[in-house]
Amino acid sequence: MAKLPKPEELSKIDLKPPKTDWMDTPVEFKEDMYCWGAKGKNLKVVEFPNARDWSPKEEDWKLPENWKEIVMEAFGDRLSKYRSFKLFMDICVRCGACADKCHFFIGGGDPKNMPVLRAELMRSVYRKHFTTGGKIFGKTAGARELTLNVLKEWWYYYYQCTECRRCSVFCPYGIDTAEITMMGREFLNLLGLNIDWIAGPVANCYMKGNHLGLEPHTIKNSIEFFLDDIENITGIKIEPTFNRKGAEILFVTPSGDLFADPGTYTAMGYLMLFHELGLDYTWSTYASEGGNFGFFTSNEMGKRLNSKIYAEAKRLGVKWILGGECGHMWRVLHQYMDTWNGPADFLEVPKSPITGTVFENAKATKMVHIAEFTADLIKHGKLKLDPRRNDHLKVTFHDSCNTSRGMGILEEPRYIIKNVCKNFYEMPENTIREYTFCCGSGTGLNASENMALRMRGGLPRANAVKYVHDNHGVNMLANICAIDRATLKSAMEYWVPDVQVCGIHELVANALVMKGEKERTLDLRLEPLPGKAEKEGNE
C-alpha cells in the first residue's frame, strides 16, 4: 500500500488501447493490482481440490499435471448446465456498447477490463475447443489454445471483475459478463487458484458461521460492546437474544458490520430500532453471516454456505427471516437461496408484527429486506423521528450493484433517508440506480494488497460523489451494503477525503426518538449532535 501513487497520479488514465492486438499482448501482473493466492489450509477446510500454498508472482503455480483436462472438462460441463454461459459464449457481436461501462476499465484503461474483452478471454478458448470454425480457422476466427499464459490471464482478469453487472444493463442481448467471471472462477477453483481474501472468509464462514471467523461468544461480546455505547447515548439498556428458539423472526446480517467502523454504527442502528419496536427476534451465531464469499468461489460453495440460513431458521422455529443491509448478500438471497436450499415451506409468509403488512413479494423465500421493513414502518407512522439530529449531514445515496441490478430495491432506501434527514442530494443520473457504479472492491476483492486496483475501480463512483460534494457540500455517502461501508470508506479517504460513509440504519437510529430515552447529545459515532456541542460545554 505504501507504493500506492497519489490520486493525481492514479487518475491519469488513457482509455486508448495499445497497438498490439490483445491476443498478442501477454498478461502482465501489475503491482498492487491483484490479490494473494489462496493458502492451502483454507482450501482444505472446505475440501477443495489441489489445495496448496502458491503465489501468483512466482513463475510456477504448482498446477496439477492434468490441469488443462480439468478445465476443459468443467468447461463442457458448465456449457451444458448454464444456458446463460453457452448463449453468452455465442451471441456477442462485439458492438462495444459495454466497453466503456466497466469501472475497472474507466478507472484503469486496461483494454482487457472492457467487459467484451474480459469475455473474449474465455470465448477465444471456447471457439478453439467447442466450435468447428474455431478449430479450422484458429486465430482468424478469434480462437486460441488454453495455455498456461491464458490461464494466468484468466486469473488476473477474473479477479479484476466485481460481477457488478453494469455491462449487462447496456448490452443489447443482456450479456452479463459477471456470469462469465463466475465460470472463470469456478474453473480456477478446481485448480486451487482462489485468492486468499476469498478463501479465508469462506473457510471461516464454513466452520464458524461468518466470514470474520467470530466465535459465538465473540459475537455476543461485540454486540454487548455496542449496547454499552447505545446506553451511553440514549440511556436505554437493550437486551438482544442469541440463538433463541421460538422467536418470531431470525435476523441475519453481514458479519462485517459487527467488526469495523462505520458498519458497526449500522449494527447499532438495527439494535435500537428492534428494541424500540419490541420486536420478537433473535440473532444467530451459527447463521451469523448474511454475505456469501462462497458465491465468489463456485456455485457449490455458495450453496454450502447459504444452507445455514434456512437450517437455522428451521432449528429455531422462527416464522420468517429479516435480512440486514448488504449487497451481494441480497443477490444471493433474492436470486439463488430458494433455488439452492428451498423450499422454505416450514416458514410463514412474512408479516410485519408492527404494521400487519404482508410481504407478498417474499412469499416463497420468506425473507424480507430491512429497507422494505423499515420503509413500511415509516409509511405507517410507527416510528417517531427527529430528522434534525442528522442536520449536520448532507447525504447522497450509493446504490449497491447487486441490490439495484439483481433485485431493484431503489426507492425504499431513498424513502427512508428522506424521512430521517433533511439534506439529500442525488448523484448524476448516469451513475445511480441501475447505472450505479461499483465501489470497486466487490466480489471479495476488498483486500489490501490490491489497493491500486480498488482505488482505480472506485474512481467512477468517487468521481460522482465528488460532483455532489463540490456542488452541494455532500459529506455523507449512505448505502445499504456492508462491503460498501468498508470499501467506500477507503475510496473516499483516497479520492474525496471530506466525505464519510454510513449505512441507512445508522441515520434511522440517529433520528429515532426512543421511549424513555434521555436527551441525546451524541450521535451513534459518539460525536456531538448538531446544536448540542455548546450546550454540553456550558453545563
Added chain:
Amino acid sequence: MKIFFPLVIVMILVLLVFAGIKANLYFLFGVVIPYAALAVFVLGFIYRVLKWASSPVPFHIPTTCGQEKTLPWIKQNKIENPSSALGVIIRMALEVFAFRSLFRNLKTELRDGKIVYGSEKWLWAAGLAFHWSFLIILVRHLRFFMENVPVVLKTIEGLDSFLQIGVPLFYMTDAVILAAVTYLFLRRLYLPQIKYISLAADYFPLFLIFGIVLSGVLMRYFFKVHIVGVKILAMGLVGFNPDPKILSEIGAIFYVHLFLLSILFAYFPFSKLMHLGGVFLSPTRNLSNNSREVRHINPWNYPVHVHTYEEYENDFRDKMKKAGIPVEKE
C-alpha cells in the same frame, strides 16, 4: 489481417460467380446453391436454438433496471423490472424491436481529470436503421415469390418509395442500409476501442451485406437485369420446379446478388448473426423478477456437503455455555 482476410474472401466469392457464369454453371448458382443455403440456414438455425435450449436456466438471473415490486405504495417499474409475464413480453418487445438497451448507451470520456458521460445514440440509430431496413427489404423481396402481390406488401413498397424519385422508383431503405452498414464499418475502423475488439468475424458479414446491397442497387437502378426472368426463376424455386431455360437469360450481377445472399444464409447459423435467435433466450432479459415470490427450480440442483449446526455446537459448546448462549445438548 482482420479486415483484409474477410474482404478478400468476399472478393473471391464475387469472382467465383463470374467464373461460374462463364463456365455455364447457371444451374449450380441459380438453383442448387440457393436451395442448399436455405436448407443450411433453416436447419442450422433450429439446431442452434435447440442446442441453447437444451442447457437449462439453473438460476433466476434477470438484470433489473428499475424499481422492483415490493410495497404497494412504491411504484414498480413494470417493464424494466417486470414481475409478470406481460411485463417480460413488453420488455422483450422493446429490446427486439427498439433496441432498448442500446438506447441507454453512453460515452465515457475523461475531461480535465473528471469523468463525464455523454449521450451516444449513433450506434443505436445505425443499428436500428440497419436492422429495420434489412427487414423491410427482405419483405419487399417477397413479391418475387408470389403470384398476386398482397396489399400489405404494396403498402410497404409504396411507403418505402414515397419520395417518388427516379425510374424505377427509388427505395429509401436502399440508401438507409448502405449508409448504416458504412457507418457500422467505419466505427470499427476508426473508434480505437471498437477496432481493438473487432474480429474478422465482425467484418465479414458487413462486407457480405455491403456486397449484397450494392449488387442489388446496381441491378435495380443501373444495369437492368431481366426482371421478369428473375420472377419466373423465383416462382419456380418456390414451386420446387425451376425452369432451367430462364437461368441464362438473367444478367450476371443477379447471380452475384443471389450468391452472396446464399453465403450469408449459410453462414448465419455458425456465426454471431445468431444473436437474432439468441436474444430471445437471454436469461437476464426474458425472466421476470419474482424469485422471492415464486421458487425457481434448478433441474440439476444436487445435495452438497454442509457444516451442520450439530457439528458447530460440538466445536463451541463450552464457549457458548459460558457466554450464556443456549445449546441443544448440555
